[in-house]
Amino acid sequence: MAERNSHLDLAGLLIPTHVAIIMDxxxxxxxxxGLPRQAGHRAGAENLRRIINACVEFKIKILTIYAxxxxxxxxxxxxxxxxxxxxxxxxxxxxxxxxxxGVCLHHLxxxxxxxxxxxxxxxxxxxxxxxNDRLILNVAFNYGGRAEIxxxxxxxxxxxxxxxxxxxxxxxxxxxxxxxPDPDLVIxxxxxxxxxxxxxxxxxxxxxxxxxxxxxxxxxDDLYEAILAFNQRERRFGLVTESPV
Numbered sequence: 290m291a292e293r294n295s296h297l298d299l300a301g302l303l304i305p306t307h308v309a310i311i312m313d314x315x316x317x318x319x320x321x322x323g324l325p326r327q328a329g330h331r332a333g334a335e336n337l338r339r340i341i342n343a344c345v346e347f348k349i350k351i352l353t354i355y356a357x358x359x360x361x362x363x364x365x366x367x368x369x370x371x372x373x374x375x376x377x378x379x380x381x382x383x384x385x386x387x388x389x390x391g392v393c394l395h396h397l398x399x400x401x402x403x404x405x406x407x408x409x410x411x412x413x414x415x416x417x418x419x420x421n422d423r424l425i426l427n428v429a430f431n432y433g434g435r436a437e438i439x440x441x442x443x444x445x446x447x448x449x450x451x452x453x454x455x456x457x458x459x460x461x462x463x464x465x466x467x468x469x470p471d472p473d474l475v476i477x478x479x480x481x482x483x484x485x486x487x488x489x490x491x492x493x494x495x496x497x498x499x500x501x502x503x504x505x506x507x508x509x510d511d512l513y514e515a516i517l518a519f520n521q522r523e524r525r526f527g528l529v530t531e532s533p534v
Contacts, residue, residue, distance in 0.1 A: 297513045299347060302520050305473035307351040308344065308512075309427075309495070311487055312337075314479030314503030321503075327371045332505035334375050338383065343509040344424055345390065347516065351425045351469060353397070355487050359433035362402065373407060376430065380410045384417065391423025397465040398432030399440075427466065434489030437465055466491055474519045476512075478504040496522045 312333055319329030337354065344352045357372060364372075387394065394415050400408050411430070441463035445455065461467065471491045475484075480501035484492065498515045500507065 297510070302516060304348055304516065305519055306349070307353065307470050307472040307474075308349050308515075309353040309355075309472040309475045309488055309492065310340070311355045311475070311477040311481075311485060312504040312507075313477055313481055313485075315505060317479060318503040318505045326368060329505060330368075330372055330375055334379050336505050336507065337379070338386075339508055340512060341387070341390075341392065341424065341426065343512045346509070347512070349424070351427065351472075353427035353429060353466075353472060353488070355432070355485070356428050356430045357398075357432070358429075358486060359399075359431060359436050360486065373404065377407050377410060380414055384414050387426070388418050388421065391421045392418060393421040393423075393425045394418045395425060395427045395465075395469075397427050397429040397437075399436070400431065403431060425469070427469070429487065432465070432487075434484075434486045438490060461490070464490060471495065474498060474515065476500065476507075476515050478502055478507045494524070496524065 315329035315333040316326045317329070318332060319326050322328075341352065356376065361372070362369060396411055396415060400411070403411075441460060444463050445460070450459070466488075471493070472488060472495045475488070475492050475495045476498045477483075478500055480499060482499055484497075488495075496519055498518050500511060500515070502511050
């Protein structure tokens with residue numbers, strides 16, 4: 290899909306450091322066109338390249354995408370197999386260009402239940418791009434926010450951390466996003482108003498931006514509109530900006 294504006298004015302805008310996206314609506318995008326759900330997932334995967342390019346253009350430093358949740362295993366077996374093939378194909382087709390563009394890949398989630406061949410591709414991609422610093426791309430794959438928190442608690446207990454020593458910063462260091470700033474902006478496509486078990490701890494004070502646009506149609510202009518909306522928010526983090534009367 291062609292973008293509406295070739296030039297977008299970023300002058301004076303506060304660009305969020307970390308943007309997270311719940312990529313929703315692939316199935317409905319396909320249904321609207323009389324296509325199978327798998328066609329929607331393929332279109333969604335192809336759209337990722339466009340958004341990565343836009344993030345680089347806008348100088349967003351960290352992009353986190355919700356690619357496959359722990360709950361997605363409950364979808365029909367054929368659909369799950371198709372999603373795994375798409376993820377594998379994206380690595381095969383895009384890894385070289387992502388590396389050349391300076392994208393550093395991070396995996397958020399568990400490898401439990403993932404085919405060994407796909408695990409190997411993921412590990413190879415992480416190793417190849419680990420020193421890149423133009424854009425950090427966190428791929429939440431086989432990820433769930435509750436599972437992440439439970440895993441962190443179990444590791445904290447295993448490390449015999451004293452209760453009085455446990456702080457928010459220390460707890461954050463046990464999460465998949467350790468060492469990274471929390472998302473400033475969380476975008477959800479397709480018009481849904483749920484967080485769907487995504488970055489429950491990290492997004493506690495993120496600005497949320499729902500859009501009715503289905504993920505395969507969400508492009509550079511739509512990301513720009515989200516940034517404009519972000520600039521209209523007053524981020525108080527539970528505080529007030531005016532002196533109490």
